[in-house]
Structures are given as structure tokens and as C-alpha cells.
Amino acid sequence: MQRDLHEQNRLSWNAATAAHNSHKGDQAAFFRAGGDTLFPEELELLGELEGVELLHLQCNAGQDTLSLARRGARATGVDISDEAIRFARELSAGSGIAAQFERADIYDWLREAGAAGRTFDRVFSSYGAIGWLSDLEAWGRGIARVLRPGGRFVLVEFHRAAMMQGEDLRPLQPYRSYGKPLHEPEGIGDYVAASGEGLLHGAPGEAGVQDFRNPHPTWEFAWGISDVVMALLDAGLTLEALREWPYSNGCLIHPGMRADENRRFHPPPGMPDLPLMFGVAARKG
Numbered sequence: 001m002q003r004d005l006h007e008q009n010r011l012s013w014n015a016a017t018a019a020h021n022s023h024k025g026d027q028a029a030f031f032r033a034g035g036d037t038l039f040p041e042e043l044e045l046l047g048e049l050e051g052v053e054l055l056h057l058q059c060n061a062g063q064d065t066l067s068l069a070r071r072g073a074r075a076t077g078v079d080i081s082d083e084a085i086r087f088a089r090e091l092s093a094g095s096g097i098a099a100q101f102e103r104a105d106i107y108d109w110l111r112e113a114g115a116a117g118r119t120f121d122r123v124f125s126s127y128g129a130i131g132w133l134s135d136l137e138a139w140g141r142g143i144a145r146v147l148r149p150g151g152r153f154v155l156v157e158f159h160r161a162a163m164m165q166g167e168d169l170r171p172l173q174p175y176r177s178y179g180k181p182l183h184e185p186e187g188i189g190d191y192v193a194a195s196g197e198g199l200l201h202g203a204p205g206e207a208g209v210q211d212f213r214n215p216h217p218t219w220e221f222a223w224g225i226s227d228v229v230m231a232l233l234d235a236g237l238t239l240e241a242l243r244e245w246p247y248s249n250g251c252l253i254h255p256g257m258r259a260d261e262n263r264r265f266h267p268p269p270g271m272p273d274l275p276l277m278f279g280v281a282a283r284k285g
Ligand SMILES: C[S@@+](CC[C@H](N)C(=O)[O-])C[C@H]1O[C@@H](n2cnc3c(N)ncnc32)[C@H](O)[C@@H]1O
Pocket: 006, 009, 010, 013, 058, 059, 060, 061, 062, 063, 064, 065, 078, 079, 080, 081, 084, 104, 105, 106, 107, 125, 126, 127, 128, 129, 132, 133
């Protein structure tokens, strides 16, 4: 794994996470009033959550982790960003929803958790996670090691096909980069502001940071669906489900997209269907 690049990404995520949360208003109040940030796609793949020991990898500021915890999971969120984990802990205290949050590069965390014998019924990751990972084989092995026998890994992720296109939806980025890092000098942008109500999950929101410019560049990795699935199979997991969806939950990937009443963004009228998200469920044993 390329730790130096992960560390550069950490700085970019610290800056972006503060900007993203600035638009979301009083999130503790949102959760105390019953707010929920999960979409039906991940809930269907995750299945029953009551009493389940759940690991949320790349949990960012913890909103999905807390939504899972409220459904009865004993949830642990892990993320490399200092700002994300600081915010998540504060939100857990302010909302009254218990969850554990640990700041670490997931590669270090999975190695240490595996060595310590920590195990989980579910491991979950979603929406913008895979592209930050420099070694998918190590990722798959780390997940397989911390899953209990019969436990399930669930991923709901933006499709690489969606990331390949420029604003006019013509191809711009490669489908796969075969482990080679892709440099983004502008770093992580303010996709929460760009998505309007899409990522507010029904909260009132507020203006927050305007015209955010991230001073920290990023390095990303383009993994195709076969990279993801093979990393899990090679680690000994069994594929239970593989799904593709022609819309993007909550996130405006391209300016021309339009949200429906369920906060799913679709390509502009006249465009043929594109695969914009995919989902995987894989079982251990
Ligand atoms: C798009 S966000 C994921 C959002 C998430 N689905 C949620 O619940 O809000 C991607 C996250 O990956 C984290 N990340 C990137 N590289 C990482 C690494 N090597 N180890 C741990 N977290 C990492 C970032 O800090 C960021 O919070």
C-alpha cells in the first residue's frame, strides 16, 4: 500500500469534511429527531442489523455509522481523517447514539484488528470509498480476516463508469488504472454543496462555506468491478450478490443530472442508461 499517498489524501479529506459538514446544519438535532442517512440499496444488502457487530470502513463523519447503530448494530467506524473522526465522536455524544470511532488508515487498522482477534458480523463500506485504496488485494484479505464465519461484507459504491466522464458525460478518466495513482491537483471538492438537498437527508441545512477550494491535492486509484470482486474472492469470500443501478444516490456526479423524489440522481433526459452505482455482498464461510 502507498502510505505516503494515503497521508496526502488525509489532509485533503480533513479540509473537505469541514466544508461538507458546514452545509448540514445541526446534525445532532437531526439525529435526535429521528434523522437517517441510509438508502434502501445498502439496507437491503446488509439485512438484519439488530444486535449485529458491525465495522464501517471509511466512515467519514459518522452519519451512516450512527444510522446503522440506531437500527441496533454495535457499530465501529474507522476513517483516516482526523476531522471526520472528531466530528463523528462529537455527533455520537450530541445525538445520544452510541458508536465507537477510531482514526486510522484502514490498512493499519485491519492488520492490527486481525492480529488482535477482533471480529465482526458485518463489514460495510460505501459511496466514494474504493477509489482511495492503493492495494485491493490487501484490502480483501484484511476484511476476510476480521469477518466472523457466516459474516457478510457489503459495499455500495459509485460505478467507475460514472467516474470516467467529464461534464458532457464523454469519457475523461480510465475505467481502471491497474494500481497506478491518478493525481488530482484540486483535491476533494465540495460535492455536498453541489448536490443541494441530495446529501442533506431531509435536514434543513444551511449555507455554510462558500466557494470552497481545497489546498490539498489527492491521489486516487481506478478499480474496476472485476478488481473489487476478485479481491474478495481471492481472499476466500463467497459472492452473494452483485448489483448495478442506473442512478446515483444523493450525489450529483455531473451538473446535468436531475434528482427524483427519492434523491436519486439520473442522467439528463435523452441519455441512455449508464451504470452509476454498484453493490456487492460477500460471505465468509
Ligand atoms: C467519500 S468518503 C466515504 C463516505 C461514507 N460513505 C459516509 O458514510 O459518509 C471517503 C472516506 O474515505 C476516507 N479514507 C480515504 N483513504 C483512507 C484510508 N486509507 N484509510 C481510512 N480511510 C480513508 C476519507 O477520509 C473519507 O472520509
